[in-house]
Amino acid sequence: MIQETLKTFKPEQQNLLQILHALQDQHPQNYLTEQALEETARYLKLTKSSVFGVARYYSMFSTTPRGRYIIRICASPVCELLKVNTVIAHLEQILAIKTGETSSDGLFTLELSECLGQCQEAPSMMINDKVYNNLDANRIKTIINEYKQKNHD
């Protein structure tokens, strides 16, 4: 699986970030395994440390297992001004985790993100590639339930 993905890219260092995105996205736990990093290094003829260094540098990459859904909640000044902190508190309560942790059912990881550029409808968050705006306690509950339901079916 890793090799198949690697082969869709030219073996050039300039493709490293794209490759890491692809490898991370295809893992059900949304992270980069040591094996994935090692095989990437070999494929691009780079040292393992330089690949590892890139994976650890960028906030969107993880080298530890995460949930199926990554919740990125915007912690920018605008969202803070519009009370994102109460939204975060609700999320932590509903998911029974703290920011940075993964829910016990393995479904959700809660992360803080820099400005998501959705400030006209703040507070905002993303769940994987979907954007959710105008968040409040009720909306959060509905959204999380939808994802739980989807995963139940």
Add this chain to the structure above:
Amino acid sequence: MIKETRIILKNIGKINPESIDDYISAGGYKGLEKALGLKPVEVIDELLEAGLRGRGGAGFSTGMKQKFTSESCLKCPQRYVVVNADEGEPGTFKDRVIMEQDPHLYLEGTIIAAWAIQATKGYIYIRAEYYESIRKTQKAIEAAYKKGFLGTNILGSGFDFDIEIKLGAGSYLCGEELTMLESLEGKRGNPRIKPPFPAEKGVFGMPTLVNNVETLANAPLIIANGKEWYRSLGTERSPGTKIFTISGQVNKPGYFEVHMGVTLRQLIELAGGMKNGKPFKAGLLGGAAGTFVGASMLDERMTYDNLKEKGATLGSGAVIIMAEGDSVYDILHNCLRFFRHESCGKCVPCRVGTTQLVSEADKLRNGHPDKKSLLVRMVKQSEIMAATSLCPLGQSPVLPLESAGRYFEQELITI
């Protein structure tokens, strides 16, 4: 009340952004056609004389940048255009609007820029969180290839240009042009020492033009309609329009394209006025790497130069409005935490300084025997950081910190 002047946003809501035919029917790719009939140097002169300035934040002359890039290292086998679509400045979403709602406009501008500097290869570096921008841009690129606006022998001119998207991965710092080039090459986002500037030694060591999305979106309009038309908009030293993104305590937050030179008060009116009629307290202009302003600045003209003279910044056009009752201290603290998180760690003054500023900001709240002196020391420290850090990140904390101190000292030392 002032009205919007939509030139860059003129197609928004009127055409289907995923249809190149819609874009062409609305006059799209006319600028490119005209540009290809001109000599590259004539295109550069047109942009230079139009007075277009970089919309990413620095406000540098776009024509000059293109001129430097086109004239540097004539023996180099390749030159590049890189589109800075790594919009990450808090409170800014103008480039997202362009990419999602009229992607062909900035793509056309990119091809014109490539012709101007004779680049045959380009990259669009988009932050990975902008899924929709990436998707729409990809689709626009594919459609442009099919129509012969990209690829070999563009519109029969003999000019070849290829472009591809590169993704970021959640690093604010990669919006800084030299850091972006490192990231584009597949490395950690550590800034490079400058000079050399990208014009001399950019991506893969070759001359590179790095332009912001909004900047490039201006190019087709200037070429198609002429520099005189462009100069009739805005002010003498800041011609054209600017897209402001207004957020926070206003009734209708959003994006607004206006002549350069409107005032903050006019912008707030345009955004539906203060939310629930609450009194204005503060504005944060230009995002985290921007400046706080108080009510005394409401009637100042928002141009690069006027704001600079008054110790404020226009930056990316982010305008975050705070009302009476909001805490300037909290927002300042947020900005300082942001810099701490985004510092890449390469320069000691930035790595240590951003951490120290957060802990000192904590002390402002948690009791300190002499808060006034502490605030003075924080500003001094941020000035030292600005003088000794390699890139704009370490040079930024002084902006919100010094300006918050200037307008809201009492709040900060009595919190």
